[in-house]
Amino acid sequence: xxxxxxxxxxxxxxxxxxxxxxxxxxxxxxxxxxxxxxxxxxxxxxxxxxxxxxxxxxxxxxxxxxxxxxxxxxxxxxxxxxxxxxxxxxxxxxxxxxxxxxxxxxxxxxxxxxxxxxxxxxxxxxxxxxxxxxxxxxxxxxxxxxxxxxxxxxxxxxxxxxxxxxxxxxxxxxxxxxxxxxxxxxxxxxxxxxxxxxxxxxxxxxxxxxxxxx
Amino acid sequence: xxxxxxxxxxxxxxxxxxxxxxxxxxxxxxxxxxxxxxxxxxxxxxxxxxxxxxxxxxxxxxxxxxxxxxxxxx
Numbered sequence: 001x002x003x004x005x006x007x008x009x010x011x012x013x014x015x016x017x018x019x020x021x022x023x024x025x026x027x028x029x030x031x032x033x034x035x036x037x038x039x040x041x042x043x044x045x046x047x048x049x050x051x052x053x054x055x056x057x058x059x060x061x062x063x064x065x066x067x068x069x070x071x072x073x074x075x076x077x078x079x080x081x082x083x084x085x086x087x088x089x090x091x092x093x094x095x096x097x098x099x100x101x102x103x104x105x106x107x108x109x110x111x112x113x114x115x116x117x118x119x120x121x122x123x124x125x126x127x128x129x130x131x132x133x134x135x136x137x138x139x140x141x142x143x144x145x146x147x148x149x150x151x152x153x154x155x156x157x158x159x160x161x162x163x164x165x166x167x168x169x170x171x172x173x174x175x176x177x178x179x180x181x182x183x184x185x186x187x188x189x190x191x192x193x194x195x196x197x198x199x200x201x202x203x204x205x206x207x208x209x210x211x212x213x214x
Numbered sequence: 215x216x217x218x219x220x221x222x223x224x225x226x227x228x229x230x231x232x233x234x235x236x237x238x239x240x241x242x243x244x245x246x247x248x249x250x251x252x253x254x255x256x257x258x259x260x261x262x263x264x265x266x267x268x269x270x271x272x273x274x275x276x277x278x279x280x281x282x283x284x285x286x287x288x
Contacts, residue, residue: 014245014256021259107255114252118221 025104053185055131070124073112078132080105088153135186138178221248226274229257231266
């Protein structure tokens, strides 16, 4: 949804179209992932503000194109690395469905890399990298556990190393204190997505326009 | 032809695609970008609405023109 917010606000018409296309791709990817989770027996979580497991970087709309660029170049790459880890795993339902997702993400990575080379996005990239590292989780945590069981083909160190190789422009941030890490929401800082976006995600904005009693 | 937009130095790329292996590639449009990677991302985002079996881009500067409209070979 954050990509979609830039589909008429990016610096060029081509970037507007790319923002819309990448937003649509990622909505499709979410549908595939949620569908796969359901098939694998994961229970639905209540649709409440506190249950959204988004990275803090997505809590608020981005006010500058550099924030978009850093999300595209760093966060999207981190998510793709996790998808790569799942696509190479032993769970058939994931192996078969994630290939198209990775093909589409290849173009997101190209878009992000190119804009990262041109934009002054270092501060945003540092925040995005930090949120990505926190989202991947601590060494010896659940990701490494899944890696050892063969469910993920990459462990935490592999994902971090590949992320830094793919986006060298993203500077390393200070050490992370994992004591406050929430393993469900995969974040350290409290808070959550803004009210307006939450209303759209939950269909509340849509209900305002429905006839009474519908 | 040179373009100046957000990027300091960009070039035009022609986009070619086809829907079946039997039909020839045809030009479906053009994009403007500072490098090949962004040009590929833009071409895919802009022209991927149809079910192409193949898509490629070519820097317009790499195209060698034999003659232009109005300059037909004698």
